[in-house]
Amino acid sequence: xxxxxxxxxxxxxxxxxxxxxxxxxxxxxxxxxxxxxxxxxxxxxxxxxxxxxxxxxxxxxxxxxxxxxxxxxxxxxxxxxxxxxxxxxxxxxxxxxxxxxxxxxxxxxxxxxxxxxxxxxxxxxxxxxxxxxxxxxxxxxxxxxxxxxxxxxxxxxxxxxxxxxxxxxxxxxxxxxxxxxxxxxxxxxxxxxxxxxxxxxxxx
Amino acid sequence: xxxxxxxxxxxxxxxxxxxxxxxxxxxxxxxxxxxxxxxxxxxxxxxxxxxxxxxxxxxxxxxxxxxxxxxxxxxxxxxxxxxxxxxxxxxxxxxxxxxxxxxxxxxxxxxxxxxxxxxxxxxxxxxxxxxxxxxxxxxxxxxxxxxxxxxxxxxxxxxxxxxxxxxxxxxxxxxxxxxxxxxxxxxxxxxxxxxxxxxxxxxx
Numbered sequence: 001x002x003x004x005x006x007x008x009x010x011x012x013x014x015x016x017x018x019x020x021x022x023x024x025x026x027x028x029x030x031x032x033x034x035x036x037x038x039x040x041x042x043x044x045x046x047x048x049x050x051x052x053x054x055x056x057x058x059x060x061x062x063x064x065x066x067x068x069x070x071x072x073x074x075x076x077x078x079x080x081x082x083x084x085x086x087x088x089x090x091x092x093x094x095x096x097x098x099x100x101x102x103x104x105x106x107x108x109x110x111x112x113x114x115x116x117x118x119x120x121x122x123x124x125x126x127x128x129x130x131x132x133x134x135x136x137x138x139x140x141x142x143x144x145x146x147x148x149x150x151x152x153x154x155x156x157x158x159x160x161x162x163x164x165x166x167x168x169x170x171x172x173x174x175x176x177x178x179x180x181x182x183x184x185x186x187x188x189x190x191x192x193x194x195x196x197x198x199x200x201x202x203x204x
Numbered sequence: 205x206x207x208x209x210x211x212x213x214x215x216x217x218x219x220x221x222x223x224x225x226x227x228x229x230x231x232x233x234x235x236x237x238x239x240x241x242x243x244x245x246x247x248x249x250x251x252x253x254x255x256x257x258x259x260x261x262x263x264x265x266x267x268x269x270x271x272x273x274x275x276x277x278x279x280x281x282x283x284x285x286x287x288x289x290x291x292x293x294x295x296x297x298x299x300x301x302x303x304x305x306x307x308x309x310x311x312x313x314x315x316x317x318x319x320x321x322x323x324x325x326x327x328x329x330x331x332x333x334x335x336x337x338x339x340x341x342x343x344x345x346x347x348x349x350x351x352x353x354x355x356x357x358x359x360x361x362x363x364x365x366x367x368x369x370x371x372x373x374x375x376x377x378x379x380x381x382x383x384x385x386x387x388x389x390x391x392x393x394x395x396x397x398x399x400x401x402x403x404x405x406x407x408x
Contacts, residue, residue, distance in 0.1 A: 124383075171377050173375050
């Protein structure tokens, strides 16, 4: 069974997105990250910025998110919170993209949404805090918040989002086929390992 | 920095031990599993069966384990529980084995004990329950307990042991450099991936 779809989940600052893009290029697979946001925007009418923020970091119990349920979109959200509605639409888009052919999908609980497809390889990229702190400052610059606080905030919200929608603990090995420490192994080695596993699967 | 030491942690029934043995053979590294038990037996005077059972599955709060502290080995255990004493001795043996040269060490919190050594690659092998149930029945036969219960019991006790001695959640990706799903990827592919990563590290 060849791996036609690769989902890549990643700790903030681990370089998981770069690994995902590189592996898509090496394999000639479609790459869905911002593209997925655009597709969901088209389906839902939500602004891309809103989807990008809430699609992976949705609060699970915000009262505000319920407040506009039914107002302006009567019936459409069926009494769901905006976060739940967004997840439902995002899930639909992910299932649809997976059906269209070879691709790499970044984040957004895609590992859980596609967990029963045998042609899918689920990957988690992580790295230690020191490596990630250094990397986010180099790439995104300094902010008022300390780099450590930025990691903790973003990962904490991804974990809460994942727990809410999947019931599982984010970052647990058992949810992925491969988990790789990009800080220790290096991003290039992560790409090489993934490429060789996917290529071997396609040759079988 | 070449990986001279490989620690392999594994879910019960995942074939992690077979992967560990195979990678040691491929690389010509020493393999420590039962051998480690023997070394700890020599150091402590505990029976090998006791070490094998308690070295990975020690209860963290058994009253009985305290009961014989000081009786028969006055002063030796220094008021520690038998489980804590065993961990301390096991830790000492693992640090010593790591100093002796290239090796693969199975289980026993070796990933945590050696986490600060940069020449060490930490691996976790897991697989889904259906794969593991089938595998343990094939290898170890049926018992009165259901295969699922056997998995849950053994993994639960490994997780409790790991939490007690490391403070970390067992099976969390962040504690390992690579986590591999042997059921999905196949044991042979796990060995190939590990071999290529270690060999590449040694060539640098």
